Amino acid sequence: MKDLFIYLRDPENIPRVTVDSVTGIIIADYAHSSSDHDLSRDAIRKAVNVIHACGRKAVVKTDRLFSEGEMAELHEYLEYLQQIGTDAIIYTDLGIKMILDEEIFTMKGIYAPETLLTDYYDINVLRNDGFDGCVISKDIPLGDVYEIINECPDYCYLRIHGPILIAYSRRRYISSYLEKKNTYLDSYYLQEESRQERLPIIEKECGSWLYDACLQSLSEVNRLLDTPVRGFIIDNVYMDDEYTMKTADLYDAVMNEEISSDEAVMTLKSFDSDIRYTDINDLRETQLDKESQ
Amino acid sequence: MRTELLAPAGDLERLKVAVMYGADAVYFGGKQFSLRARASNFTLDDIKEAVSFAHEHGSKVYVTVNIIPHNSDFAGLEDYLMKLQEYGVDAIICASQAIGSICKKVAPALEVHISTQQTTINSSAVNYWQSRGADRIVLGREVTYDEMLEIMKKVTLPVEVFIHGGMCANYSGRCTISNVLTNRDANRGGCAQSCRWNYHLWHEDELLDRKECMMSLGSKDMCTIDYIQKLLEAQVCSMKIEGRMKTAYYIASIVKGYRLLIDSYYNNGMISEEDLKKAGYYMTLASNRDTFNGFYPGVPDREGQLYNFITTASQSFIANVRSYDEQTEEAVIEVRNHFEVNDELVIMNPNGDDVRFMVERMLDENGNEVEIANKPMQLLKIKVPVRVDEYTFIHK
Numbered sequence: 001m002k003d004l005f006i007y008l009r010d011p012e013n014i015p016r017v018t019v020d021s022v023t024g025i026i027i028a029d030y031a032h033s034s035s036d037h038d039l040s041r042d043a044i045r046k047a048v049n050v051i052h053a054c055g056r057k058a059v060v061k062t063d064r065l066f067s068e069g070e071m072a073e074l075h076e077y078l079e080y081l082q083q084i085g086t087d088a089i090i091y092t093d094l095g096i097k098m099i100l101d102e103e104i105f106t107m108k109g110i111y112a113p114e115t116l117l118t119d120y121y122d123i124n125v126l127r128n129d130g131f132d133g134c135v136i137s138k139d140i141p142l143g144d145v146y147e148i149i150n151e152c153p154d155y156c157y158l159r160i161h162g163p164i165l166i167a168y169s170r171r172r173y174i175s176s177y178l179e180k181k182n183t184y185l186d187s188y189y190l191q192e193e194s195r196q197e198r199l200p201i202i203e204k205e206c207g208s209w210l211y212d213a214c215l216q217s218l219s220e221v222n223r224l225l226d227t228p229v230r231g232f233i234i235d236n237v238y239m240d241d242e243y244t245m246k247t248a249d250l251y252d253a254v255m256n257e258e259i260s261s262d263e264a265v266m267t268l269k270s271f272d273s274d275i276r277y278t279d280i281n282d283l284r285e286t287q288l289d290k291e292s293q
Numbered sequence: 294m295r296t297e298l299l300a301p302a303g304d305l306e307r308l309k310v311a312v313m314y315g316a317d318a319v320y321f322g323g324k325q326f327s328l329r330a331r332a333s334n335f336t337l338d339d340i341k342e343a344v345s346f347a348h349e350h351g352s353k354v355y356v357t358v359n360i361i362p363h364n365s366d367f368a369g370l371e372d373y374l375m376k377l378q379e380y381g382v383d384a385i386i387c388a389s390q391a392i393g394s395i396c397k398k399v400a401p402a403l404e405v406h407i408s409t410q411q412t413t414i415n416s417s418a419v420n421y422w423q424s425r426g427a428d429r430i431v432l433g434r435e436v437t438y439d440e441m442l443e444i445m446k447k448v449t450l451p452v453e454v455f456i457h458g459g460m461c462a463n464y465s466g467r468c469t470i471s472n473v474l475t476n477r478d479a480n481r482g483g484c485a486q487s488c489r490w491n492y493h494l495w496h497e498d499e500l501l502d503r504k505e506c507m508m509s510l511g512s513k514d515m516c517t518i519d520y521i522q523k524l525l526e527a528q529v530c531s532m533k534i535e536g537r538m539k540t541a542y543y544i545a546s547i548v549k550g551y552r553l554l555i556d557s558y559y560n561n562g563m564i565s566e567e568d569l570k571k572a573g574y575y576m577t578l579a580s581n582r583d584t585f586n587g588f589y590p591g592v593p594d595r596e597g598q599l600y601n602f603i604t605t606a607s608q609s610f611i612a613n614v615r616s617y618d619e620q621t622e623e624a625v626i627e628v629r630n631h632f633e634v635n636d637e638l639v640i641m642n643p644n645g646d647d648v649r650f651m652v653e654r655m656l657d658e659n660g661n662e663v664e665i666a667n668k669p670m671q672l673l674k675i676k677v678p679v680r681v682d683e684y685t686f687i688h689k
Contacts, residue, residue: 065433065464068415068440095417098424115467115480116411119364121391129425139469140363147364166470167488167510169463170435170588176595177494177508178501190492192474193507198495210463210510212473 003157003231005059006248009037011047013241015054019252024057026090026233032077033061034165034209036185036202036238045084057087063112064206065093065170075099082107090135090233097131108132110157114165115139120151127155133230138164138215141283146227153228160217160224161247162235163200164278167210174203186238197276200238211237216268217280218254219261243271296524297531298555299355299453300548303538304335308343310541310684313643315552318353319343320386321537325373326358326366327482337376344381353383357537358396359408361466361480362389374400388466390425397426404428406453410466410480414440416447423450429530434460438520438589442527451530455515457547457576458535460587462488462512462598470510486511489599506600513599516584518572521554522564542610542629543579545641545686550575578609578641578688611638614685615672624681628671632689634664640677641686650678 005024008014014025027047030038039047044060051058060081066074078099081089088108089096100109112135117123126134135157136148149156174184183205189198190210200211217224221232234251236244250268253259259267269277300316302308311319321343322334335343340356347354356377360366370392377385378400385403387393388410396405406429407413407422414433422430431453432441445452461468469479470487477483489511494501502508515535517524524532532555534547550572557568576584585597612626632638634655640648655663656674666673 065412065435066415067436068443071415071417093415093418094411094413094421095415098417098421113467115469116361116388118480119362119366119389119391121362121364121367121395122389125391125394139472144364151364164473166473167463167468169468169510170592171462171510171512171597172592172594173508173510173598174494176593176598177503177600179595181594184496187497189495190508191495192487193491193493195474210470 002225002229003057004234004248004251005057005157005231006234006244007061007162007236008241008244009035009236010241011039011043011050013245014047014050017054017056017245017248019249021252021255022056022248023231024059024087025051025054026059026061026235027051028061028063030204031206032064032074034063034168034202034237035061036204041080044081048084048086052085058085059088059090059110060086061090062096063090063092063114065168066095067170071095078105078107088132101130110135112157113137114168118144120148123148123152123156127152133157135159135233139166139283142220142280149224149227149229154230156229157231157233158224158229159215159235160221160232160280161215161251162233163211163214163237165209166199166212168207169210170207172203172205173208174201202237209237213276213278214239215280215283216265216277218250218264218268220280221251221254222257222261225255239272239275246271294528294530295559296529296555297353298548298551299531299533300544301458301534301537301539302343302544305339305343305346306684307539307541307544309346310545311548312347312350312352313682313684314545314548315556315643316352316548318355318383318531319347320355320357320533322357322359322482323373323377326360326362326370326392327356337380340377340382341380348381354381355384355386355406356382357408358385358387358392359410360389360482361410362392363481366481367391367395370395371399374403378402384428386431393425393427406431408466409433409455412464412466416444419444419448419450419452423448429453431455431533433464434515435464435588435592437591438523441529441589445527445529453531453533454524454529455535455587456517456521456524456532456551457515458539460512460515460535462510488512509598509600511599513583513585513597514580515587516576516580517586517589518550518554518569518576520586520589521551522558525555525558540579540610541613541684542686542688545643545684546575546578547580549641549643609688610686611689612666612673612687614681614683614687616683617677617681619680622676622678622680623674624677625672625674626687628666628673629669630689631665631667633666636689638687638689640679640681641688642679643682643685648677648679 007026028035048058110133184203297317300311302321388408409431412433471479471485475485491507494508
C-alpha cells in the first residue's frame with residue numbers, strides 16, 4: 001500500500017480524517033517549519049498520540065533551513081520528536097541528516113529540498129547513502145517525474161496537491177518594503193505589475209515564502225498509483241483543514257474509482273473559487289527542456 | 294595558509310584580465326552543465342588554453358558544473374569531467390551530489406567544491422558535505438559574519454565565501470520564480486532575474502503599494518571591503534567575486550581593489566585606511582549599482598533591498614591596451630568611450646599604482662592624426678609614460 005500523508009494544522013481535526021487511503025498525518029510547529037500555525041511541544045506530543053490511536057503514522061514537518069545559532073535548539077527539538085514517538089520528519093536542511101545519523105535517532109527522515117531533487121542520479125545517490133526517503137521536486141515536467149519514480153522504485157514521495165513554493169528567502173520582504181517589522185501570515189499577495197495572477201506570500205521571523213498556484217493531480221493520481229512511487233503528500237500552507245480533508249476525500253474517491261477525475265476537479269474548484277490551480281499535467285517544460293529533446 | 298582571491302570569467306579575455314589583475318584562482322563555466330547560460334562560457338579548447346595561461350601565472354582554475362540537473366542532463370558528463378581532469382583543471386564547483394560522486398569516480402584528480410546553490414548555512418550541513426567527500430564548501434550568502442565564525446570553529450572543511458557582486462534575493466537554488474513567470478529554468482542557467490521586477494503588494498483586497506516605489510524582491514549587490522580584514526583573520530580559504538557576465542573592465546577594477554586589500558593585510562598585518570579608500574575607488578569604477586555588506590552585519594532589512602531597479606552603463610572606461618612598443622613607448626589601444634587630445638587619463642596598472650598622463654597625440658591605423666576618439670573598437674596609437682601590457686585598462 002502506498003503512503004498518503006496529509007497536513008493538518010489543528011490536532012483537533014485528526015480524528016475527523018476517516019478515509020482509509022490516508023496513512024499518515026503531517027503536523028508542524030511555527031518555529032521549525034514553513035507553517036504559519038503554531039503548535040506547542042505538548043500539543044505535538046498529544047497530536048502524535050492521537051495520530052497513532054487512529055492507526056496512522058505521525059509525520060512532523062521541519063522544512064526550513066536553519067542558521068548556526070539555531071542548531072543546538074534544533075537538535076534538542078529533534079530529540080523531543082524522537083522521544084514522543086514521531087514516525088518521520090520531512091526536512092529540507094542537510095544539517096538535519098547529520099543529526100539523524102547519530103546513533104540515538106531511529107526516527108525516519110524524508111528529505112524534501114523542494115527544488116533540488118530533479119533527477120534520478122541524485123536520488124539514487126541519496127538512497128545508497130542511507131536517506132530514508134525523499135520528496136521529488138514538484139516543478140519538473142511529469143515525464144521526468146515518471147522516469148525518476150521508475151528508476152528509484154519504492155523510494156520517492158510526490159507532492160500531489162498543495163501550493164507550489166517558488167521562492168524561499170531568509171529576508172523579510174514585506175517588513176523591509178513597508179518598513180514595519182512584523183509577521184505577515186494571512187492573505188498577503190504579490191502581483192507582478194504586468195500580470196493578473198496573485199502569488200501568496202508568507203513572512204515569518206525567519207524569512208519569507210512565495211507561492212504560485214495550488215498544484216492538483218486528480219487526473220493523474222490513478223496512473224501514479226500504478227508506478228513504484230512510495231507515497232503521496234497533500235500539503236497545505238494557507239488553506240484551512242476543512243479544505244484539506246475534503247481534498248483528501250476527493251483523492252480517495254478518485255483512487256477508489258467512485259468518481260471520475262473530471263468530476264473531482266469540478267468539485268475541488270467548488271470548494272473555493274478564489275484558489276488558482278495548476279494541473280500536474282500542465283507543469284510546463286522550460287525552454288531548456290524543449291531544446292534538449 | 295593564505296586566503297585565495299577567486300574571480301569570475303565569462304570568456305578567455307576576461308580570464309586573462311582576472312589573472313593579470315591579481316586573482317589567485319578563476320572560475321568559469323563550460324558550454325554544458327553550467328549556470329549563467331548567457332555568459333559566453335568556454336569550449337573545451339578554451340578551457341585547455343585557460344588552464345595553461347592561469348597555471349603559467351600561478352593561478353588555479355575551477356570549472357562550474359553547477360546546474361541542478363534533470364535526467365537528460367547527465368549525457369556526456371563523464372567524458373566532460375575526464376577532459377577537465379586531462380586539461381589540468383583544479384576543481385569543479387557543483388551543486389548536485391550525483392555530479393560530485395561521478396567526478397570523484399571518473400576524475401579523482403579534480404577537487405569537488407560544493408556550490409552556494411546548496412545553501413549550506415550551518416556547521417552540521419558543512420560536515421555533511423565533508424563526510425560525503427567534498428573538498429571545499431561555498432557557504433550560502435545568507436550567513437552572517439558571526440555565524441560564519443561559529444561555523445568555522447566547528448568544521449575542518451575549507452570554507453569559501455562570497456565577497457562581491459550580484460546576489461540572489463532568495464536562497465540560491467531554491468527559487469523558481471523565473472521558471473514560473475518566464476518559462477526559463479533558473480537552476481539550469483536561464484534565470485531571468487524576475488526577483489528584480491516590480492510587484493504590487495496586496496493584503497486581501499487592499500493594495501499596499503508605497504508611493505515612492507513598488508515592491509521588489511531584488512537584492513542590492515554585495516561589496517564587502519569593510520569585512521575583508523575580518524574574513525582574512527578568520528582564515529576563510531577563498532573569497533569569491535560573483536559576475537561571470539560582467540565586463541573585463543569590471544573584473545579588472547574589482548579584482549584590483551580586493552587584491553590591494555589582501556596584499557595590504559599580508560604585507561602589514563592590517564589593512565590601512567588609505568588602502569581601504571583606494572579599494573573603495575576601484576569598486577566604483579565599473580559598477581553603478583547600489584551595494585551593501587550582504588548578510589555579514591546581520592540579516593538585512595530595507596538597506597539590502599533594491600527598489601526601482603535601474604542599471605546605467607559606466608562611461609569611465611576609455612580603452613584597453615592591445616599592444617605596446619618599448620622602443621617608441623607607444624601603445625595601441627582599443628577605444629571604448631569618448632576622449633580627446635589633452636584629456637587626462639589613468640592607466641589602471643595591474644601590478645602597481647595607477648599612472649596619470651595627458652593624451653598628447655593620437656594616430657589611427659593609417660597614421661592619420663585624430664583629435665577626438667569616439668568610434669568604439671577603433672584602434673589608436675598613443676604615447677604612454679610607462680610600459681603597459683596587453684589587457685591593461687585606461688580610464689578617465
